Amino acid sequence: MGDATSLGGMTNPPVRLDHVVLWVADPAAAAGFYERMLGLEPLRVAEFTAGEAPFPSVRVNEETILDLAPLTLGARMPALPGAAGSAGHPVNHVCLSLPPDAFDALRARLAEHAVPMTDIGHDSFGARGRAPRNFYFRDPDGNVVEARHYG
Structure with a gap:
């Protein structure tokens, strides 16, 4: 496929999956689950538990992470167009x-x-x-x- 793809005559750069956000009740516990079960590297767990980051993540590979967003973060979602009420969707x-x-x-x-x-x-x-x-x-x-x- 090379460095670019053609879509309807347009040339676009390659698209890669950067992250997926999962809604979770306890982000630190969720990070522990993904670390224990899948061996995924936890990121920002200490910062999250110290209140310095809004959520932790786990690394899937060098390009992709799973963000583990607390359900309580949903209250701030109306700031994003079309995201009101999406917590836990x-x-x-x-x-x-x-x-x-x-x-x-x-x-x-x-x-x-x-x-x-x-x-x-x-x-x-x-x-x-x-x-x-x-x-x-x-x-x-x-x-x-x-x-x-x-x-």
């Missing part, structure tokens, strides 16, 4: 792609911690084509996470 799910061995290790960790999960699905389509295996689970705040791996 459901997202269907977030999908994380892992190498096959990390996929298996995640499933084992979730089972060890009695986190409910679906059966393994096969041949689901995603950003990189067909994934041989995938499954879904919920974080402690009810956000649905899909885990998958590619060949």
Whole structure:
């Protein structure tokens, strides 16, 4: 695909996913869950607990993070056009792609911690084509996470 994509004759720079915001009841606890279960690096947790940052995050990769926004932050959302009442608005799910061995290790960790999960699905389509295996689970705040791996 190169450095630019063509869309209707227009050339655009490549688009990358920067972050996804998840609504959570306890951001520090949510960061701990994502660190323990997925090995994601927590960011700004100390700053959040000290009241110096509005929310912590966890790093998915060098380009992408999940922001863990407290539901109480929703009171400030009317300042954003069209965002009034959006605190806690459901997202269907977030999908994380892992190498096959990390996929298996995640499933084992979730089972060890009695986190409910679906059966393994096969041949689901995603950003990189067909994934041989995938499954879904919920974080402690009810956000649905899909885990998958590619060949």
